Amino acid sequence: MPLSFVVMAYNQERYIADAVAAAFAQDHPDLEIVLTDDCSTDATFAIMQDMASAYTGPHRIILNRNDPNLGLIGHVNRLFSLATSDYLIYAAGDDISEPHRARAIAEVIARDRPLLIHSNVTDMDEAGVPFEKQRERTRHEALEAKNLPELARAMSHALGASCAWHRDLYDRFGPITETGLYEDQVFLFRARLIGTASYIDDRLLRYRRGIGISFGSKNDALKKLNIDIAILRQRTLDCQKVAPDRADILKSLRKKLDKRLAERDALIAGASPEA
Structure with missing residues (x-):
């Protein structure tokens, strides 16, 4: 092989x-x-x-x-x-x-x-x-x-x-x-x-x-959030390309992405994100 x-x-x-x-x-x-x-x-x-x-x-x-x-x-x-x-x-x-x-x-x-x-x-x-x-x-x-x-x-x-x-x-x-x-x-x-x-x-x-x-x-909270956001965006693009009918996956990704975006906004603003 x-x-x-x-x-x-x-x-x-x-x-x-x-x-x-x-x-x-x-x-x-x-x-x-x-x-x-x-x-x-x-x-x-x-x-x-x-x-x-x-x-x-x-x-x-x-x-x-x-x-x-x-x-x-x-x-x-x-x-x-x-x-x-x-x-x-x-x-x-x-x-x-x-x-x-x-x-x-x-x-x-x-x-x-x-x-x-x-x-x-x-x-x-x-x-x-x-x-x-x-x-x-x-x-x-x-x-x-x-x-x-x-x-x-x-x-x-x-x-x-x-x-x-x-x-x-x-x-x-x-x-x-x-x-x-x-x-x-x-x-x-x-x-x-x-x-x-x-x-x-x-x-x-x-x-x-x-x-x-x-x-x-690992010890940079903002960098880690930016990495997570990029990952979730890439997975969304990948799912849309090969499995656009998988609404369950896309919904799961959207929910997680929205959460990470809110956490990043809170961190940048100097506030603690909601638990």
Whole structure:
């Protein structure tokens, strides 16, 4: 089964060599590796370029550098024109995939044909040292139990760093048009709207916690509200495009969006939003 393994990076010169080496070490036999940099201002792309030039293994290598910088969402949209396979395995430039990650994902694809696959991860610190105590993740169980109107208004979705996507999540919906959000909160909803998602309870990725861009919004109430508003708007557009008859989902999204807009207005005005 042909798969695309996409290493996406921006200003991650401290970590990118480990991410690329992990991609090269994948033991799935039919793999193209896409190394793509979003116009980094440090040595990230030079490291990717050098490693690609020196690579002599079995995988096909595609090397890309965006110019100009596209930003996170623009870069995610770009991935679908760079990769050639139906399924794209996403790898951030600061994480490390286990050698069997692509193979494990391929096995689930062959069995279930989901549109999105996500997995458990090993949490590690900035230096790459695994935490002594690892979290037991149950979020996927809660997500699977939600119906579509409930899922539409849920802000906590699949861990994007662990995901693989079918290109229908792009081809049928078009590019993500809202900015200031994260792709994981878009693609799981899209997958469930037109198909299924699968979870692998295997720690297929070593996940560096506390340094990615998503961590910067956790303690910024206004930024978090703006992210939630962008997510809800994108989901509304996606539902209107592929399931315009699902009035129940659209009503659920409208109610949640109105609530978040009111909370943002109250925060900006310096008042506490109603409970």
